[in-house]
Amino acid sequence: MTRTMTSHTVDTRELRNALGSFATGVAVITTLAADGTPVGVTANSFASVSLDPPMILWMPGRHLRSLDHFRSAGRFAVSVLAKDQAPLSRRFSTPGEEKFQGLSVAQGLGGIPLIEDALATFEASTATLHEAGDHCIILGNVERFSYRAGEPLVFHGGAYCDLLAS
Numbered sequence: 001m002t003r004t005m006t007s008h009t010v011d012t013r014e015l016r017n018a019l020g021s022f023a024t025g026v027a028v029i030t031t032l033a034a035d036g037t038p039v040g041v042t043a044n045s046f047a048s049v050s051l052d053p054p055m056i057l058w059m060p061g062r063h064l065r066s067l068d069h070f071r072s073a074g075r076f077a078v079s080v081l082a083k084d085q086a087p088l089s090r091r092f093s094t095p096g097e098e099k100f101q102g103l104s105v106a107q108g109l110g111g112i113p114l115i116e117d118a119l120a121t122f123e124a125s126t127a128t129l130h131e132a133g134d135h136c137i138i139l140g141n142v143e144r145f146s147y148r149a150g151e152p153l154v155f156h157g158g159a160y161c162d163l164l165a166s
C-alpha cells in the first residue's frame, strides 16, 4: 500500500502502521522517583547513539504518568528483554503504579532496578533532554553495561514476533 501525505494530512493511525514496519527490540526503562519508588516503562524507542563517548537514547511520550520521574531522576537504566520476557513487556506497558508488585529485580547504580535475566542492561546518567512533538528525547551517558547470549524479544507491526518464523 502506498501512502503519500503532507504534514497537514497525516492520518495518525496510518502513520503508526507505517512506522510499525520497522522491527525493533523491546526494553524496560527504569528509574527511581524522588521518594525511592521504582518506576518503569516498556519502550522500543531505545537506540545506541555514540560509542566514544558511550551514549544511548530513548523517547518517552509526554503522556507517560512516569515522565516527570524520568525528567528529574538524573539517571535511568535500560533492560533489553529476551524472547521469553513478553509478559514483562506487557506488565511494564500497562499504565499504573503496580508494575513492580511481586517482581524480583536486581539493584543497579543508584538503586535503580534492573530486570533480571535481561539480554543486556545499560545504566546511564541523563545527559540532555529534548522536547520533540508529543515525545521527549532523553540522551544518556552509559556508565555501566552487561550482556549475555540469547534471543531478543522482537516487536513488529504492533505485535511481538518470532525472528525465526517463516
Ligand SMILES: Cc1cc2nc3c(=O)[nH]c(=O)nc-3n(C[C@H](O)[C@H](O)[C@H](O)COP(=O)(O)O)c2cc1C
Binding pocket: 026, 040, 041, 042, 043, 044, 045, 046, 059, 060, 061, 062, 063, 064, 065, 066, 067, 089, 092, 093, 094, 095, 096, 097, 155
Ligand atoms: C512494545 C512497546 C513499546 C513501547 N515503546 C514506548 C516508547 O518508546 N515510548 C513510550 O513513551 N511508550 C512506549 N510504549 C508504551 C508504554 O510502555 C506505556 O504507555 C507505559 O507503560 C505507560 O506507563 P505510565 O504508567 O508511566 O503511564 C510502548 C509499549 C509497547 C508495548
